[in-house]
Amino acid sequence: xxxxxxxxxxxxxxxxxxxxxxxxxxxxxxxxxxxxxxxxxxxxxxxxxxxxxxxxxxxxxxxxxxxxxxxxxxxxxxxxxxxxxxxxxxxxxxxxxxxxxxxxxxxxxxxxxx
Amino acid sequence: xxxxxxxxxxxxxxxxxxxxxxxxxxxxxxxxxxxxxxxxxxxxxxxxxxxxxxxxxxxxxxxxxxxxxxxxxxxxxxxxxxxxxxxxxxxxxxxxxxxxxxxxxxxxxxxxxxxxx
Numbered sequence: 079x080x081x082x083x084x085x086x087x088x089x090x091x092x093x094x095x096x097x098x099x100x101x102x103x104x105x106x107x108x109x110x111x112x113x114x115x116x117x118x119x120x121x122x123x124x125x126x127x128x129x130x131x132x133x134x135x136x137x138x139x140x141x142x143x144x145x146x147x148x149x150x151x152x153x154x155x156x157x158x159x160x161x162x163x164x165x166x167x168x169x170x171x172x173x174x175x176x177x178x179x180x181x182x183x184x185x186x187x188x189x190x191x192x
Numbered sequence: 193x194x195x196x197x198x199x200x201x202x203x204x205x206x207x208x209x210x211x212x213x214x215x216x217x218x219x220x221x222x223x224x225x226x227x228x229x230x231x232x233x234x235x236x237x238x239x240x241x242x243x244x245x246x247x248x249x250x251x252x253x254x255x256x257x258x259x260x261x262x263x264x265x266x267x268x269x270x271x272x273x274x275x276x277x278x279x280x281x282x283x284x285x286x287x288x289x290x291x292x293x294x295x296x297x298x299x300x301x302x303x304x305x306x307x308x309x
Contacts (some may be wrong), residue, residue, distance in 0.1 A: 111296070111297075113299075117293075120283055121297070121299040123296055134294075136296070170297075172295045178244055180227060180239045181295065181297060183236070188217065
């Protein structure tokens with residue numbers, strides 16, 4: 079049972095470099111999310127998607143772009159990395175529901191920007 | 193916008209004892225869901241327990257239970273018979289019940305729980 083898979087698990091970038099984080103889920107979930115986790119601040123929503131071809135901004139979207147070309151994949155891009163984007167990034171997914179169904183999380187990507 | 197506050201950055205407990213982690217939230221909504229997630233050093237986010245705001249009965253999952261006080265906007269987690277494997281960061285999270293919320297979660301800052309043998 080793969081669930082939610084994030085690639086890569088670790089990455090070090092230099093300021094100004096670009097990269098893409100990949101999230102893949104095999105549960106046929108409609109909703110997908112990208113969060114960042116910083117000490118003392120919990121997890122904050124960057125962007126989310128409610129279906130293939132749709133994306134929306136979350137709480138902290140600046141400096142990030144996302145795409146969801148396929149239902150199972152949700153990509154997070156950093157066009158010009160900055161030290162402030164050093165963080166642990168989590169992808170999550172859930173079914174389309176008004177109920178109490180929880181989000182399922184990947185194992186995170188630790189990203190360091192030098 | 194909703195906010196979630198965990199006022200205890202760190203807590204500790206002796207093995208086999210009971211510990212309570214605090215969480216308060218601010219919302220103008222009447223229908224919502226609350227969650228506790230556990231994050232061990234492996235970094236996984238593991239659902240511990242969930243509570244529907246429309247239910248008066250407090251949720252229980254084995255050694256984990258909540259004290260949900262809707263009027264006070266409080267949602268504490270009680271861990272009974274603490275085990276070494278309970279050591280982790282614990283996050284409280286809020287989710288609106290409306291369809292346009294799209295399942296988005298608002299998290300608290302987290303509480304690091306240490307379990308002493």
